Every structure is written in structure tokens, then in C-alpha cells.
Amino acid sequence: MARPRKPLLSRERIIEAASALVDSEGLGAVSTRRLAAELGVSGPSLYNHFRNKDEILDAVADSVSAQVDLSMFDESDPRDWAAALHDWAVSYRAALAAHPHIVPVLAQGPGRRPAGLRVADAAFGGMVRAGWPPAQATYIGALTRYFVTGSALGSFARGFVDDETAYDPADYPHLGQAHLLAEHRQQVDEGAFETGLRALLDGLALQYERMVTGSGTVRRTPNRG
Amino acid sequence: MARPRKPLLSRERIIEAASALVDSEGLGAVSTRRLAAELGVSGPSLYNHFRNKDEILDAVADSVSAQVDLSMFDESDPRDWAAALHDWAVSYRAALAAHPHIVPVLAQGPGRRPAGLRVADAAFGGMVRAGWPPAQATYIGALTRYFVTGSALGSFARGFVDDETAYDPADYPHLGQAHLLAEHRQQVDEGAFETGLRALLDGLALQYERMVTGSGTVRRTPNRG
DNA sequence: ACCTGAACACCGTTCAAGT
DNA sequence: ACCTGAACACCGTTCAAGT
Numbered sequence: 001m002a003r004p005r006k007p008l009l010s011r012e013r014i015i016e017a018a019s020a021l022v023d024s025e026g027l028g029a030v031s032t033r034r035l036a037a038e039l040g041v042s043g044p045s046l047y048n049h050f051r052n053k054d055e056i057l058d059a060v061a062d063s064v065s066a067q068v069d070l071s072m073f074d075e076s077d078p079r080d081w082a083a084a085l086h087d088w089a090v091s092y093r094a095a096l097a098a099h100p101h102i103v104p105v106l107a108q109g110p111g112r113r114p115a116g117l118r119v120a121d122a123a124f125g126g127m128v129r130a131g132w133p134p135a136q137a138t139y140i141g142a143l144t145r146y147f148v149t150g151s152a153l154g155s156f157a158r159g160f161v162d163d164e165t166a167y168d169p170a171d172y173p174h175l176g177q178a179h180l181l182a183e184h185r186q187q188v189d190e191g192a193f194e195t196g197l198r199a200l201l202d203g204l205a206l207q208y209e210r211m212v213t214g215s216g217t218v219r220r221t222p223n224r225g
Numbered sequence: 226m227a228r229p230r231k232p233l234l235s236r237e238r239i240i241e242a243a244s245a246l247v248d249s250e251g252l253g254a255v256s257t258r259r260l261a262a263e264l265g266v267s268g269p270s271l272y273n274h275f276r277n278k279d280e281i282l283d284a285v286a287d288s289v290s291a292q293v294d295l296s297m298f299d300e301s302d303p304r305d306w307a308a309a310l311h312d313w314a315v316s317y318r319a320a321l322a323a324h325p326h327i328v329p330v331l332a333q334g335p336g337r338r339p340a341g342l343r344v345a346d347a348a349f350g351g352m353v354r355a356g357w358p359p360a361q362a363t364y365i366g367a368l369t370r371y372f373v374t375g376s377a378l379g380s381f382a383r384g385f386v387d388d389e390t391a392y393d394p395a396d397y398p399h400l401g402q403a404h405l406l407a408e409h410r411q412q413v414d415e416g417a418f419e420t421g422l423r424a425l426l427d428g429l430a431l432q433y434e435r436m437v438t439g440s441g442t443v444r445r446t447p448n449r450g
Numbered sequence: 451a452c453c454t455g456a457a458c459a460c461c462g463t464t465c466a467a468g469t
Numbered sequence: 470a471c472c473t474g475a476a477c478a479c480c481g482t483t484c485a486a487g488t
Contacts, residue, residue, distance in 0.1 A: 004469090007471065032462060041472070044463075048471050053462065104329040107375070109384010117397050120385075125399035134402070136420070138413060142381035143372075143421030150332070150375025156367035159334010160345075172342050174350035177359070188363060195361070195432070196368030202431050203424025229488095232452065257481060266453075269482075273452050278481065 008041055011049050011059065019060045019099070026101045030057070058113060061106040065115035067095040073126035081130030081208075082201050088123060089144055089197050096152035107149040131212070140204065147200060151193045157185040233266055236274050236284065244285045244324070251326045255282070283338060286331040290340035292320040298351035306355030306433075307426050313348060314369055314422050321377035332374040356437070365429065372425065376418045382410040 017038050021030050032053055033043040050056045069091035072084040096103055110116030120141060127137035160166075160175075162182040167175040181188055242263050246255050257278055258268040275281045294316040297309040321328055335341030345366060352362035385392075385400075387407040392400040406413055 004472075009471085031460080033460085042474075043461095044465090044474085045472055047463070104378070107379040109379055109381065111384060111386055112391055114396070117392065117400065120403070121397040121399045128399065135416065138381075138406070139417040139420040142413065142417030143376075143424070145381060146375035146417065146421060147368075147372050148375070149378060150371035150373070151368075153329065153374060153378065154332040154334055156334065156363075156370060159336065161336055166337055167342065171339070172346040174346045174353065175342065178345070181363070188367065191360065192364040192367035192371065195364040196371060196425065199368070199425045199428025199432065200421065201424075201428065203427035206427050207420070207424065229453075234452085256479085258479085267455075268480095269455085269484090270453055272482070 009039060009045060009049055013039060014046060014049055014056060015059045015063055018056050019063060019102075022057075022060055022101045023099055027057070027104070032056075057102070057105050058111075061102050062113040062115045064095055064099050064102055064106060065110070065113065065119050067098075068092050068115075068119050070119065070122040073122045076126075078126070078129040078131070081127060081132070082205055084126055084130075085123075085140070085144065085204070086197065086201055088126075089148055089200075092119070092144070092148045093152055093193060096148060100152055100154070103149055103153045107145075107153070132208070133211075136207075136211075143200070147196060151189070151196070155185055155189050156192055157181040157188040234264060234270060234274055238264060239271060239274055239281060240284045240288055243281050244288060244327075247282075247285055247326045248324055252282070252329070257281075282327070282330050283336075286327050287338040287340045289320055289324050289327055289331060290335070290338065290344050292323075293317050293340075293344050295344065295347040298347045301351075303351070303354040303356070306352060306357070307430055309351055309355075310348075310365070310369065310429075311422065311426055313351075314373055317344070317369070317373045318377055318418060321373060325377055325379070328374055328378045332370075332378070357433070358436075361432075361436075368425070372421060376414070376421070380410055380414050381417055382406040382413040 014035070018030060018035055021035060021038065030053075032046050035056070036043045036046055039045075046056070050059070068088075070088070072087040072091075076084045096106065106116070110120055123141045123144065124137050127140050128134060132140065158181075160178045160181045162179055164179045167178050169176055172178075239260070243255060243260055246260060246263065255278075257271050260281070261268045261271055264270075271281070275284070293313075295313070297312040297316075301309045321331065331341070335345055348366045348369065349362050352365050353359060357365065383406075385403045385406045387404055389404045392403050394401055397403070
């Protein structure tokens with residue numbers, strides 16, 4: 001068979017297959033030949049639909065960005081920026097943590113990826129509408145992405161081996177329980193994410209208060225500092 | 226030449242060469258053959274010193290962890306945990322941001338890498354000494370690592386292309402200035418990191434206050450809600 | 451012990467050839 | 470337009486052979 005009447009491939013089918021492969025076996029398992037085999041075609045066929053392998057992985061990353069909920073930015077009262085930021089971070093992390101192996105690609109930034117750009121646009125717009133100056137709104141988008149991608153990139157708990165003899169107390173006096181982290185993976189990772197997100201939001205609320213009161217529009221009296 | 230009197234290679238020389246290659250051309254440029262060529266030997270020679278390529282990259286990652294300053298945890302007054310945490314995060318980020326291409330490897334966690342474990346041990350120990358319960362101390366180590374690795378993994382600013390026509394206002398109403406981010410890369414990335422770190426520390430200080438006052442050991446009166 | 455070349459089973463990508 | 474096999478320049482790793 002040279003060329004079939006109906007195309008055997010489409011960008012969508014390729015992205016789906018690549019995504020499944022990335023999720024199940026990691027980035028290292030994605031080769032154009034392997035991917036083509038999963039799709040029942042020969043390796044070079046992919047090049048009719050994507051310029052190269054990187055473009056395929058970019059598309060997989062963008063399909064993950066497309067799963068991030070952004071509704072909190074257009075539905076909410078702009079004064080509820082902290083609640084919107086919270087919900088965004090939770091949704092953002094859920095989307096990425098479901099596909100951790102693609103996070104290094106995604107973390108390179110949106111570039112020209114449409115879904116990634118929609119995420120950045122919505123978050124920045126939401127913060128500006130809430131009254132944050134553009135520079136601060138940019139920082140908030142960036143720092144939230146830092147925290148979310150960092151938390152999705154690698155499980156903290158799984159970063160320690162499940163081997164009681166691995167962490168010699170003579171070398172690491174405080175890691176006596178570290179080998180237990182793996183068993184409590186979900187609790188540790190979620191606890192750390194929630195604790196960090198709560199701290200970020202509380203800290204940003206303080207900055208927001210200082211900004212608002214400092215600029216003359218006093219909403220309430222400062223209670224710190 | 227089969228075997229020279231003095232070994233041509235050592236783990237240290239291999240790590241140095243691999244590190245230089247990762248820094249200059251990225252993870253993708255590191256192949257065992259290329260690395261061996263840079264060292265003036267044939268490809269398989271590396272296998273006398275490392276079990277496989279992954280072990281070489283692990284060693285490169287650990288050499289970066291070894292550059293993280295940890296002195297703030299043993300020198301400081303434990304009550305200055307927030308100052309120590311700040312200084313640690315800054316040093317941690319500086320080490321990683323100097324070698325961004327290895328961050329995905331490093332972010333997989335310390336595993337059995339000695340320098341990575343020393344980092345985790347020192348931070349956890351510092352927080353426990355300051356009075357944080359073990360679970361919270363674990364969260365703080367984890368969330369700080371999330372934020373730092375996320376910020377070092379990819380420049381936020383460089384994630385946008387430097388092309389005025391790239392971001393159509395019809396699609397992305399708030400990204401009209403996004404193409405300018407690249408020029409202000411350093412300011413944006415540092416501003417976001419500092420803003421986020423400040424917010425994290427302020428937020429954690431609130432949690433610490435609540436914990437201390439809630440447990441009966443009142444250090445000072447709460448001044449928030 | 452530490453290096454070598456040969457060999458194996460892979461890669462990403464190009465390209466002429468087929469329909 | 471869309472697929473194929475052949476081909477090119479690569480990979481990581483093993484292994485027997487050399488000193």
C-alpha cells in the first residue's frame with residue numbers, strides 16, 4: 001500500500017498515541033518508529049503530519065494545557081482574585097500531575113502553543129482586572145507556574161527510595177524516616193502543595209493589602225508591620 | 226593502545242565533561258559517544274566508570290546539588306527559620322539556574338544521590354529545630370523544592386517568543402506586550418522568584434504564628450483573623 | 451584494571467518511488 | 470496528498486580481545 005483513499009493518520013490520532021505512550025512509559029519511550037508502529041504505519045509517515053518529533057511532543061504538551069480550567073477568571077468577581085488564583089492553581093496542577101512525564105516540555109513555556117497561551121492570557125488578565133499592576137500580574141502568573149510545574153514535575157515523596165538502609169543516620173541525621181515517604185506519597189505531595197499554595201495566597205494577600213493601602217485607596221487598616 | 230599505565234578517565238573527569246556538555250548544548254547533546262570523544266577515548270570506555278548513561282547524568286545532577294549552600298541551617302538561631310529558609314531558597318535557585326538543563330534530572334528527587342540527600346537533610350533538620358512538626362517540616366522542604374525547581378526549570382520570560390506578530394489580540398486579549406518579555410528576561414524571572422519567595426515566607430510565618438499560639442505556647446498575640 | 455574495535459538493536463530524518 | 474522502503478548518520482550497551 002502506498003497511499004490509501006482515506007488517510008491512515010491525522011494529527012489528532014498521532015497526538016493521542018504519543019500522549020498514551022508518554023504517560024505509560026515516559027518521554028524516553030517515544031521514538032518516531034515506536035509511535036508509528038503503535039499507529040500501524042511506518043516511521044516516516046509521521047512526517048506528513050508533523051515537521052519533526054519535537055513538534056509532536058509540543059502538541060502533546062499543548063493538549064495537556066488545554067485541560068486546565070480557566071473559567072474562574074471570567075466568571076468570578078475580580079475582587080475574588082485570590083479564590084480564582086487558588087482554583088486555577090489546583091486545576092493547573094491536576095492537569096499536569098496527570099501527565100508528569102510531559103512537564104519538562106510544558107515547562108519550557110507556551111511559545112506559540114495555543115492552549116498554553118490561553119492559560120497565560122487568562123491568568124494575567126484575571127490579575128490585571130483585580131487591580132494588580134501589569135508587572136505584578138506577570139510575576140503572579142510566573143510564580144504560580146513555577147510552583148505548579150515544580151510540584152507536577154516530580155513527586156517529592158517518590159524522590160526518596162523505599163529502603164530502610166538507604167539513609168545512614170551518620171550521614172543524614174534527620175532522614176531516619178525518609179524511607180517511609182514513598183508509602184505516604186499522595187498525602188505528602190498533596191500536603192506540600194496545599195501548604196505551599198495556602199502560603200503563597202496568604203503572602204500575596206498581604207502584598208495586595210499593602211499595595212492598596214499604600215496607593216491611597218484605603219480599604220481597611222493594615223494589621224501587620 | 227589498550228590499557229594505559231595511568232587511567233585516562235576518572236569519574237570526576239567524566240562528570241566535568243558531561244556537565245559542560247549539558248550546560249552548553251543541553252541534555253539532548255549528551256551521548257556516550259560524543260562525551261567519550263570530548264574526553265579523547267572511545268565510547269565504551271565510559272562503562273568502566275559508570276554503569277550506564279543515566280548514572281552519569283545522576284552524577285552531574287548531584288554535582289549541582291553539592292553547590293547549594295546549607296550553612297544557614299547550622300549557623301543560625303533556630304528561631305530565624307524564615308531567614309534561613311529564604312537564604313536556602315536563594316542559594317538553591319542560584320545553583321540550579323546556573324545549570325537549567327539538568328533540572329529535570331535533579332527534580333526526580335535525591336534517591337541515593339549524596340549531595341541531594343544532604344540538601345534534604347539540612348532543610349528538614351533546620352525546620353524541625355525551629356519547632357515545626359515533622360509533617361510540616363517535610364511539606365516546607367517539598368514546597369520550597371517545588372518552587373525552586375519550577376523557577377529554574379524554564380525561564381518564564383523566555384517561554385514567550387520575541388515576535389510582535391506571534392500573539393494575536395483577537396486570540397489572546399491580554400498578551401499584547403508578551404513579546405517584550407524576552408528582552409526583560411532577567412528582571413521578570415527574578416521579580417517573579419522574589420515575589421513568590423516573599424509570599425511563601427510571609428504565608429508560612431502566618432501558619433507558624435497560628436501553630437504556636439494555638440498550641441498554648443503564646444509568643445505574641447495574633448494580629449490576623 | 452582499563453581501554454579498544456566490532457557488533458547488536460536501536461534512533462531521527464530525508465528522499466525517491468508508488469498510488 | 471499520503472504512504473512506503475531504503476538509506477544515512479547517528480544512538481546505548483555488550484563483549485571478547487588486548488595489555
